[in-house]
Amino acid sequence: QQQVKQSPQSLIVQKGGISIINCAYENTAFDYFPWYQQFPGKGPALLIAIRPDVSEKKEGRFTISFNKSAKQFSLHIMDSQPGDSATYFCAARGGGGNKLTFGTGTQLKVEL
Amino acid sequence: DAGVIQSPRHEVTEMGQEVTLRCKPISGHNSLFWYRQTMMRGLELLIYFNNNVPIDDSGMPEDRFSAKMPNASFSTLKIQPSEPRDSAVYFCASSRGGLEETQYFGPGTRLLVL
Numbered sequence: 001q002q003q004v005k006q007s008p009q010s011l012i013v014q015k016g017g018i019s020i021i022n023c024a025y026e027n028t029a030f031d032y033f034p035w036y037q038q039f040p041g042k043g044p045a046l047l048i049a050i051r052p053d054v055s056e057k058k059e060g061r062f063t064i065s066f067n068k069s070a071k072q073f074s075l076h077i078m079d080s081q082p083g084d085s086a087t088y089f090c091a092a093r094g095g096g097g098n099k100l101t102f103g104t105g106t107q108l109k110v111e112l
Numbered sequence: 113d114a115g116v117i118q119s120p121r122h123e124v125t126e127m128g129q130e131v132t133l134r135c136k137p138i139s140g141h142n143s144l145f146w147y148r149q150t151m152m153r154g155l156e157l158l159i160y161f162n163n164n165v166p167i168d169d170s171g172m173p174e175d176r177f178s179a180k181m182p183n184a185s186f187s188t189l190k191i192q193p194s195e196p197r198d199s200a201v202y203f204c205a206s207s208r209g210g211l212e213e214t215q216y217f218g219p220g221t222r223l224l225v226l
Contacts, residue, residue: 032213043116043203043217044155089155098143098213099168102155 004092006103013110019077021106023090026071030094035064035075036102038087047088048075080110114138116218118204124224130192133221136185137206145215146179146189147203155203161187162209194225 034049117136
């Protein structure tokens, strides 16, 4: 019940295209859903986050869409750029405390 | 701010040896997390501390792993004895705690156990 399922495992998008990564969860106690971005050789860094009382959050080219009834959320990267090539992790927090459960990651490659 | 500091950045050791990983969280942060990242298992939470107290160690693989946080500015993760399957990147992260959920990750320690 603590799992966060993420897909796809890898994604190749053309420059200027839209990248979409999906996550699903089971635990209805989750109350905070961040996305982290990780470049090779670096630690993950917070990209954008959403709470379940909001259906969408946008920051620049990055948008989280949240569907509470379906227990799904997704990251959309508009106008994808080669510099966006990285691994993206969704995560969820809940059940008390500030422990995060991470998805398995999506390796995104944006080609010229 | 210097960010989360981890040392060493790389560690190569032989099976059976003791390994100690070190972490200095961001000053003022009350929560500290240890993660392990592998290709097979992804990013796993091993243990986390609030105000230097271990809160959840359910992710610690077995008794060979131990973690301490003697004060607000230092934590260690120890593996004794180490095994080849412990080879991974170990990350330390910290957050302010309370309503601040953002976890700031260190650069990681890449551990190879031969």
